[in-house]
Amino acid sequence: MEGFFDGATTVADFLWGGTWGTVVDPETGEDIPNRIMPVGIIVIALLGTGLYFMIMLGFRPLLRLFPAFGELWGGRKATGEGEITPWNALSTALSGQVGTGNLAGVATAITLGGPGAIFWMWVTALFGMAAAYAESSLAVRFREKHPDGHFHGGPMYYIKNGLGKGWGWLAILFCLGTILSAIATGGAIQANSVTQSAVEAGTSLGLNIPNWAVGLVLAALVFIVIIGGIKSIGNVAGKIIPFMALAYILAALYVLLTHADHIPGAFAQIFEHAFGLREAAGGLAGYGVLAAIRAGVARGLFSNEAGQGSAPIAHAAAQTKNPVKQGEIAMLGVFLDTIVICTMTALVILVVEGAYPSAGGVVSYAWQSADLEASAITTAAYSEGMIGGAWVVLAAQALFAFTTIIGWSYYAEQSITYLTGDWAAKPFRYLWVGVAFAGTLVTNVDGLWRFGDIANATMLLPNVVALLLLSGVVFVMTRRFDKTGELPPNFHGDTWGTEPPPGTVENKD
Template identity: 35%
Template sequence: MDTIKQLETAMGQIVGFLWGPPLVVLLVGGGLFFLLYSRLLPYRYLPQSVRLLWRKPDRDDPGQLSHFQALSTALSGTLGMGNVSGVAIAIAVGGPGAIFWMWVSALVGIATKFYTCTLAVMFRGQDSEGQWQGGPMYVVREGLGKKWLPLAYFFAVAGLLGTMPIFQINQLVQVLRDTLAIPAGLASADAHFTFDLMLGLVLALLVMAVALGKLPRLGKVTGMLVPTMVVGYLLLTAVVLASHASEIPAAFAMIFEDAFSGNAVAGGVVGAVIITGIRRAAFSNEAGIGTEAMAHGAAQTREPVREGMVAMLGPVIDTLIVCTCTALVILISGVWQSGESDGVTLTANAFGNLFPHGGAVILAVLVSLLSLSTVFTFWYYGSKCLGFLIGAKYQHHYIWWYLVLVVLGAVASLKLVVSLIDSMYALMAIPTMTSALLLAPKVNQAAKRYLKPSQASR
């Protein structure tokens, strides 16, 4: 136990260093630059982004996924525990004000996703097997040239570690244990290692069944799961919030007040609130992190800007809608002030308090879909990173290591898991944002050409 505590402390210090002011400036400042540099293009063309979702790709277009499947795959990587457990962690650590800074990060993240995902298609590259791939490592290699190649490998290594499934699995096992297993007598609060391990093995088999079907099956699975889980989760939160509608204005007031006072954080440090919000937003919508670019880079299209416009919808759906619903439920319930629960259990307790007739159980089912869809997608991201590092013909071996990680995630320490993933996300953001900032003029040129009246309707 002492060793785990020491690891948790050490990783916490690393996270604190990596998520300092420089990275916050890079993510938020970079997103603000994209927004102004594009003359607010992402906001002006959001309606057209929705219409593009239903556009069928041409048969001879390169890529493997339709616009809808690419967005679903990207959302399945973001619409997961970041929306349920991540929001709870943000409030527990940074107070209600952290949600405000999550909104700020999402608003500028809309522009960031437009640039990074446009570049992911614009600078697709061939892997060692001759297949076209997208992602920050290919953007760096194809867009910036050989002298920047170390930055591409830097991203691939960080991406390989950052897309491990351990956080998603850890929180999935926790919510199933706390809401189903313990009440049924299958585990106890003090002795649950065996239950966690067995459930981890079952989940590993489920992941293997989807992963062995590779990307086409992944696109079909996420295309079904993502709309279902979003609608289901929003319906559950709508019922809860409608029954407590009179308390919603006070919850929003709490968010805005604490965002600039930091009263809910030890020491009242506003900077801690800001960094917590931005860190959790990055984990939630992944704007500027680079994972979203790998999914959208597989879209079946010849027009990079078109896919960039579709990608803009991600932070809107993910953070501004879903995360806000979660935050309101937690704040209205008041459970965040108890300090007794963290992660997904905090959210489950909030739903249980406000919707006592099966609310926590319904949440557990929906969280299972949220978590599993992310786990399926992270396998794809990790295998692409491994293929870039050692060759595409070997990347299929990643599935066996990934299954081991699923089992490890089921029994790991939450604090250690969060710190490890946060560290890798910080490192992934450096090459993603650097390459996007350097290549931003290329995106503007392509957008100007595509958005001519004769082209924009295509």
């Protein structure tokens, strides 16, 4: 198993960081990354696609940010055909986005790439808002309504109905990547992070909580929710997501207000390390700009999933007739996840000082400790920053990860039913409960995160190809809506035809 994770680390570093293995530094004699490319191909694909849509859409995600919040509020009620309200569609998407990436992922980004990684998480999110708008508007436009009355959509369907039969292989590739990503990042990593927080919190009370006990409780709760399908998932997410996000933000604000004098220094560290103005002090030395970019973009994508193709699967189920409005609601998920919640976590980690053990010594910040990793860093920072901080993180981690697990169960289910048929939905839900339990037993956390990076890449690349090929559809839809305020029901491709694509919601035949 260790050999597998070592191999995963090598491949992940190439995809995201442009390195392959290590070489010996002739000056220091130490092993250093063997750089093949300035940055990884996934970084180029992700940021390049997001920048392209941001420019071609006239910076719409920024200009339409506040109106989109108004559309979200109005989306508490159905405005068209679908299975869940636009509000619950965003909540379901956020259930997949707001997870361990907001706690463990931020901490991992800082330890791997220094404080500067946070800046590149912001960049990823801003460009990602444009990608999220594009992919979710396409998901609504090219979704299908099957004979059983359920709606199905997402990248595999806009590849099928937007690009045509000749691109079926790309849809299959996306589905396989989604299943792999769901198991690794949507299931195992989430469950593992819950376990870390539970064990850490239990230790602070003198309790020895076994991993399998956490797994049993988690698996039972997941089963109760997902067995009812998307309507059950949407209802639960619609109630939990707003509450847990607000509660976590308030807790973070308390810590930041009590450490307000350290906040300017935290921002200074982020910008200095983002552009290599000085090396990070303590922890893993010598980050550099490329390390910050690699960690920030990888963890940013893991957190907000923009351009990855997961969130549009949820938005395709929205009760709406307007792809443009749902796309604008979708981009709010990226903003709330990364610009708001991830930033809160990062600042807490960077401002709270303490005496943290590290390889026989003591360091000033939790992220600098060699004895702590992933969510344990966030837990340690909160424990030092407020009374009962460990339990705050445990509660947030449990809720964040739990909602991510149920959200990703739907993404994987949609991919499996696309490949095999609708009959596979219920059997898969039982298998997903086993994935949640198994994730609590993994011991190589860093290797699991790196495997998750590979899984995300296998899902992202087919979606990026589809987004670029269908970009003209996005631009025409957007311009038409801005000009007339409506979209004709027979819109497809780059033109206004008389027949919609076969299988879409307007053409059941």
